[in-house]
Amino acid sequence: MWGGPAVPQPNGVIDLQHLTKRYGRTLAVDDLSFTVLPGHVTGFLGPNGAGKSTTMRLVLGLDAPSSGAALVNGKRYASLPRPMHEVGALLDAGAMHGGRSAFNHLLCLARTNGIGPGRVSEMLERVGLAGVAQKHVGGFSLGMKQRLGIAAALLGDPGVLMFDEPVNGLDPDGVRWIRDLMRSLAAEGRTILLSSHLMSEMALTADHIVIVGRGKLIAEETVQELTTRYPSLEDAYLALTAGSLEYGASGS
Ligand SMILES: Nc1ncnc2c1ncn2[C@@H]1O[C@H](COP(=O)(O)OP(=O)(O)OP(=O)(O)O)[C@@H](O)[C@H]1O
Numbered sequence: 001m002w003g004g005p006a007v008p009q010p011n012g013v014i015d016l017q018h019l020t021k022r023y024g025r026t027l028a029v030d031d032l033s034f035t036v037l038p039g040h041v042t043g044f045l046g047p048n049g050a051g052k053s054t055t056m057r058l059v060l061g062l063d064a065p066s067s068g069a070a071l072v073n074g075k076r077y078a079s080l081p082r083p084m085h086e087v088g089a090l091l092d093a094g095a096m097h098g099g100r101s102a103f104n105h106l107l108c109l110a111r112t113n114g115i116g117p118g119r120v121s122e123m124l125e126r127v128g129l130a131g132v133a134q135k136h137v138g139g140f141s142l143g144m145k146q147r148l149g150i151a152a153a154l155l156g157d158p159g160v161l162m163f164d165e166p167v168n169g170l171d172p173d174g175v176r177w178i179r180d181l182m183r184s185l186a187a188e189g190r191t192i193l194l195s196s197h198l199m200s201e202m203a204l205t206a207d208h209i210v211i212v213g214r215g216k217l218i219a220e221e222t223v224q225e226l227t228t229r230y231p232s233l234e235d236a237y238l239a240l241t242a243g244s245l246e247y248g249a250s251g252s
Pocket residue numbers: 023026027028046047048049050051052053054055
């Protein structure tokens with residue numbers, strides 16, 4: 001490749017190529033291929049155990065694929081030169097060090113990534129936590145932890161963001177806030193992959209939808225396409241995943 005023209009790298013793209021992950025006898029992700037593009041909120045839907053969180057962990061290099069690849073901007077996470085500046089994520093807001101203040105929690109993350117304290121204050125402001133910046137995270141409500149986790153994801157100003165069920169347990173004000181934030185991050189040209197089980201909320205937030213079941217791709221369409229074919233996104237989801245439920249009540 002020496003001397004040849006520089007190969008343009010895709011910017012702000014999540015690209016899954018035949019991604020597969022086995023845990024013992026469980027096939028958590030099964031030959032999954034799809035692309036998530038910038039400027040949209042892409043809803044990531046599927047029944048419990050469908051493989052959504054595993055997929056996000058594979059993109060973040062928190063787990064290794066059994067085969068296939070999860071690429072961000074054309075590279076595996078481990079090969080990204082400045083990972084925190086390319087991809088940010090909120091996976092489990094509960095998993096935070098409770099003994100630190102919100103400011104120090106973010107500052108620790110920032111320092112190890114060459115980010116200054118000014119950006120920490122700016123992000124606390126953006127997520128509405130500036131007033132509790134010096135309070136210990138251990139005393140935070142779930143909603144406050146979700147906001148802090150989102151501030152952490154945004155610290156490096158990444159073009160790609162993934163949020164795993166960020167509205168779980170939030171009050172209506174928090175749910176509205178997340179919706180507006182997701183849409184504004186997409187409007188800034190970022191790539192947003194968002195998982196949730198709340199279909200009515202997803203219909204208001206996302207424009208593209210990826211549905212998985214038992215680790216496999218079921219559908220990759222726009223909300224508009226799905227709601228043209230079905231009465232609502234919820235109806236589309238229920239019809240498309242009917243054969244992929246791992247758990248559920250039997251009988252009626
Ligand atoms: N570390 C692990 N060890 C063993 N099995 C795992 C592990 N992580 C996930 N699994 C299994 O992989 C499958 C996919 O799980 P995953 O958490 O990715 O699904 P999900 O779509 O995020 O589900 P939910 O909507 O309930 O959060 C499940 O059967 C789960 O039990």
